[in-house]
Amino acid sequence: MKHKFISCSIVATLLCACLSLTAVFGQEAARSSTLQIAGLHGRVTIRRDERGIPYIEASNEDDLYFAQGYATASDRLWQMDLLRRNVRGELAEVLGQAALAQDQRHRTMGYAQVIDATAARMSPRMRAVLESYAKGVNAFIESRTSQNLPPEYVILQYKPRPWIPADSLAVGKLLYEVLSNTWPTDIMRAALANLPREKRDALLPEITPLDVLVVGKDRGPRARGESLSHPGTPPSSVLAKLAEITAIQQRAFQLAGFSADSTAAGSNLQASNNWVVSGKRTASGKPLLANDPHLPAFAPSIWYLSELVTKGSPSDLHVAGVTFPGAPGIVVGHNNRIAWGVTNLNPDVQDLYLEKFDKENPTRYATPSGWREAEVRHEHIKVRKGFGNTETETKNFDVTVTRHGPIVLEQDGARYALRWPALDSESVEFEGLYLINRARNWKDFTAALSHYSGPTQNFIYADVNGHIGYYGAGRIPVRKTGDGSVPYDGATDAGEWTGFIPFAKLPHSYDPPSGIIVTANQRVVGSDYPYFLTHYWAQPYRAHRIFELLSQKQKLTTDDFRRVQGDTYSFAGALFAREAVRAMQGQVVDDQMRASLASFASWDGRLEADSKVAPVVAQMRIAFRQRVLKAALGEQLFKTYVWPNSDLLIDRVVSEQPRDWLPKEFNNYPDLLRASYADARQALTKSLGADEAKWTWGAMSPARFTHPLSSAPFVGAQFTITPFPQSGTPFLLGATVNVGAGVSMRLIADPSNWDKTQQGLSLGQSGLPSSPHWKDQLDDWRAVKPREFPFTDAAVANATRETLILEPAK
Numbered sequence: 001m002k003h004k005f006i007s008c009s010i011v012a013t014l015l016c017a018c019l020s021l022t023a024v025f026g027q028e029a030a031r032s033s034t035l036q037i038a039g040l041h042g043r044v045t046i047r048r049d050e051r052g053i054p055y056i057e058a059s060n061e062d063d064l065y066f067a068q069g070y071a072t073a074s075d076r077l078w079q080m081d082l083l084r085r086n087v088r089g090e091l092a093e094v095l096g097q098a099a100l101a102q103d104q105r106h107r108t109m110g111y112a113q114v115i116d117a118t119a120a121r122m123s124p125r126m127r128a129v130l131e132s133y134a135k136g137v138n139a140f141i142e143s144r145t146s147q148n149l150p151p152e153y154v155i156l157q158y159k160p161r162p163w164i165p166a167d168s169l170a171v172g173k174l175l176y177e178v179l180s181n182t183w184p185t186d187i188m189r190a191a192l193a194n195l196p197r198e199k200r201d202a203l204l205p206e207i208t209p210l211d212v213l214v215v216g217k218d219r220g221p222r223a224r225g226e227s228l229s230h231p232g233t234p235p236s237s238v239l240a241k242l243a244e245i246t247a248i249q250q251r252a253f254q255l256a257g258f259s260a261d262s263t264a265a266g267s268n269l270q271a272s273n274n275w276v277v278s279g280k281r282t283a284s285g286k287p288l289l290a291n292d293p294h295l296p297a298f299a300p301s302i303w304y305l306s307e308l309v310t311k312g313s314p315s316d317l318h319v320a321g322v323t324f325p326g327a328p329g330i331v332v333g334h335n336n337r338i339a340w341g342v343t344n345l346n347p348d349v350q351d352l353y354l355e356k357f358d359k360e361n362p363t364r365y366a367t368p369s370g371w372r373e374a375e376v377r378h379e380h381i382k383v384r385k386g387f388g389n390t391e392t393e394t395k396n397f398d399v400t401v402t403r404h405g406p407i408v409l410e411q412d413g414a415r416y417a418l419r420w421p422a423l424d425s426e427s428v429e430f431e432g433l434y435l436i437n438r439a440r441n442w443k444d445f446t447a448a449l450s451h452y453s454g455p456t457q458n459f460i461y462a463d464v465n466g467h468i469g470y471y472g473a474g475r476i477p478v479r480k481t482g483d484g485s486v487p488y489d490g491a492t493d494a495g496e497w498t499g500f501i502p503f504a505k506l507p508h509s510y511d512p513p514s515g516i517i518v519t520a521n522q523r524v525v526g527s528d529y530p531y532f533l534t535h536y537w538a539q540p541y542r543a544h545r546i547f548e549l550l551s552q553k554q555k556l557t558t559d560d561f562r563r564v565q566g567d568t569y570s571f572a573g574a575l576f577a578r579e580a581v582r583a584m585q586g587q588v589v590d591d592q593m594r595a596s597l598a599s600f601a602s603w604d605g606r607l608e609a610d611s612k613v614a615p616v617v618a619q620m621r622i623a624f625r626q627r628v629l630k631a632a633l634g635e636q637l638f639k640t641y642v643w644p645n646s647d648l649l650i651d652r653v654v655s656e657q658p659r660d661w662l663p664k665e666f667n668n669y670p671d672l673l674r675a676s677y678a679d680a681r682q683a684l685t686k687s688l689g690a691d692e693a694k695w696t697w698g699a700m701s702p703a704r705f706t707h708p709l710s711s712a713p714f715v716g717a718q719f720t721i722t723p724f725p726q727s728g729t730p731f732l733l734g735a736t737v738n739v740g741a742g743v744s745m746r747l748i749a750d751p752s753n754w755d756k757t758q759q760g761l762s763l764g765q766s767g768l769p770s771s772p773h774w775k776d777q778l779d780d781w782r783a784v785k786p787r788e789f790p791f792t793d794a795a796v797a798n799a800t801r802e803t804l805i806l807e808p809a810k
Helices: 008-026 061-088 097-109 111-120 124-143 151-156 165-180 183-191 197-203 236-256 430-436 442-449 541-550 558-565 571-584 591-602 614-633 635-640 646-656 669-688 778-782 793-799
Strands: 032-037 044-048 054-058 272-277 288-293 304-310 317-323 332-335 338-344 351-355 364-367 370-373 375-386 389-401 407-411 414-419 457-463 468-473 477-479 497-500 508-510 516-519 703-705 721-724 745-749 758-761 802-808
Touching: 044 061, 054 061, 061 097, 061 111, 061 124, 061 165, 061 304, 061 317, 097 111, 097 375, 097 389, 097 407, 111 165, 124 165, 124 430, 165 430, 183 236, 183 351, 183 414, 183 635, 197 614, 197 646, 236 407, 236 635, 272 338, 272 457, 272 468, 272 541, 288 338, 288 457, 288 558, 317 745, 317 758, 332 745, 338 442, 338 745, 351 407, 389 407, 430 442, 442 457, 442 468, 457 516, 468 516, 516 541, 541 558, 541 571, 558 745, 571 591, 571 614, 571 646, 571 669, 591 614, 591 669, 614 635, 614 646, 614 669, 758 778
Parallel strands: 032 802, 054 304
Antiparallel strands: 044 054, 044 802, 272 288, 272 516, 288 745, 304 317, 317 332, 332 338, 338 457, 351 414, 364 370, 375 389, 407 414, 457 468, 468 508, 477 497, 703 721, 745 758
16 A cells, blocks of 8 residues: 655654554563453453463353453454444545545445444344444444554554444455455456356366365266356446456555555465374374464454353353454364364355346346335545545445345446345354354254354264264355356346255264375266356365375374474376476476576475476466467456466366467477466566576565555554565465464364464464464464463463453442
8 A cells, every 4th residue: 555645743652652652562561460340240260371362261151252252352452443434435535536436336236235234133042142232342442542543543544443242343354255256257257158158167177186175076077057048248338347456456455554465366275284084093082173264464353362161151262273354262272171163165156147137227237026115325435645644535435236246347338236134134254163163063063053154165074972063054045046157137036046055954964984084175976966156166276285195194193284384285286287398308408497497307396495397387377378379368357367266277277288289389289388488487586586506486475465555655664564584375376384474373273182272373462463372373384383372270370470350340
């Protein structure tokens, strides 16, 4: 984010303010202290360990969540504020014009109305939890002055407004957006409709030899059921508009601090890994469970570690793990009986409808029963005038909503409406997670998941009795006709949803004979599964590699699990290097190429930070891919084409060298590969310089943890995490198990001894740059060595470094 209008006097003022805040937050807290706070019913103890993790113990739930809100706000208040502003479309009020596009996007979706409606209709128990949490957040806000608020408030010259229960539901909508934003792909598939069927199928691969299924079997290819009322190939102007929306969206997300490249056409949905093995395959004789969710890297982390305990209440609770700043409870972790982890199932839950509007009355649109008046919502967005000027101007913005949902893309008379469970106030993840925190066994766990209706996830499970399991939970629509993978004609009922896949019919497995369950966003169901989930499965490389590594040893340990989490072997990279050597070895033109091919031949396929082979292979493969696909699709379709399994097509082309995929300007594949090699060297020289000694994987693909204010002149340095070399990748050479900076958290849960469970973040617990916990977990994260997370009373007492007692105000 660039700020061109900051004045010297304001800079001086802000620097002084930041220095004073460093003094306030940099002081080492007393080892034991007591605060009296209005709103509590009883005494609460908050212990913190060497990482600053709060271990919260209360005598009742209301006080527990009050204290969780208080503790989380003390570490992450501005991040919480930014997340709710992002969802409500209020970023521009504090960040200025650069955030307007993001605000318009979220006002179009109507997220604010959805979360407010959801909060209003929640059960009394869930409502009470949200209210208690909000009271705790507000108690912390009320304890702050303009001198000791987090530095972002001082820099931007505003104060946080009170937290309300609906704000705790905000991050769920952002996750829905990051994890299920497939509607641009519907446009892309429609754009490919005129290609020969054989070529189109090759561009959109689904079933592969590397697939690791969790449920069912393959019994022949699954029939494609694209929308029967498909309104035709979108014009080039619509494709250009889609590219424009994508670019704006990427920039806006980066500014907002919840960077989500996955939401853009041109990249994949966010990935994650989880796996669980039964006791018959572990050294302890009890299951082991691992999870490393992959979300965009930024500072601070999107996750927050906590332990929550109630003793003496009607239903005692003891649960530990991570949650999102602003959300009560635990999202991923374990209690004293079970552990669970999540990855994105990636179902297609977004459908587009090309609506036909009346030319004489632009708010009327066609339906099977005649013309209907669209809802027009008038939005008023406050936009800050400048970085040093807190005054705002109001931008008016109209949103058109049809029976299917809001118009999300409009160009040259083509207007597409979006239907998506996230825009339904009945879609909420909170109640299901609340019940999972309290589950004691598989029956409780699945009953809890039946109440979960957030972004559809692959939930894995392990318990102290030795059982393991899997459930794909969430709301997945069932269509009247077709499968929603291309836009429907909105004037018909062909694309209407008849309901959702019944919970009992969602994919699930309990104690499979293999003793191993792996999910990494790959295709998890066989072709015999009776319901449509998606065509848009992630690449199978990570799941295949994880299953392969787990199968190599009979008795697995947590050390083995850590090695798997840190694995950087690139299946796609190793294959490309091998095939390049095979095709080019008789066509070497100079010593430089001969040396490169020799390094290709001896390369172990690992994307380690110091590898000098990996960047050449990666850039060569990128060039090869571009040349092949541009020749097959043309420039405009190439820009639109995005498919998570597209790497499999490149694998096939470089291995089989089919004539019909060879660009016309080349006589053979060795010529194409030599040109790609020259492209690679040119690209690396441009990006990394002429000194080939500096061509390393870590230099080509550094880890970057950005903060919304890190690029602000003068004051941004305190928020800056200097980029550093990383190993692994989420996309450049297929995907490795360790995707580098995208690994947002690591968990290895050990039901044989919960105190041996390991869990850690990428940076640290605190959102305050002056805090010792701003990035104190980074070294562990880089080494793939998450620390043990104490759980029992004795272990927590031993780990405690400071204690805060909260008492009801007298």
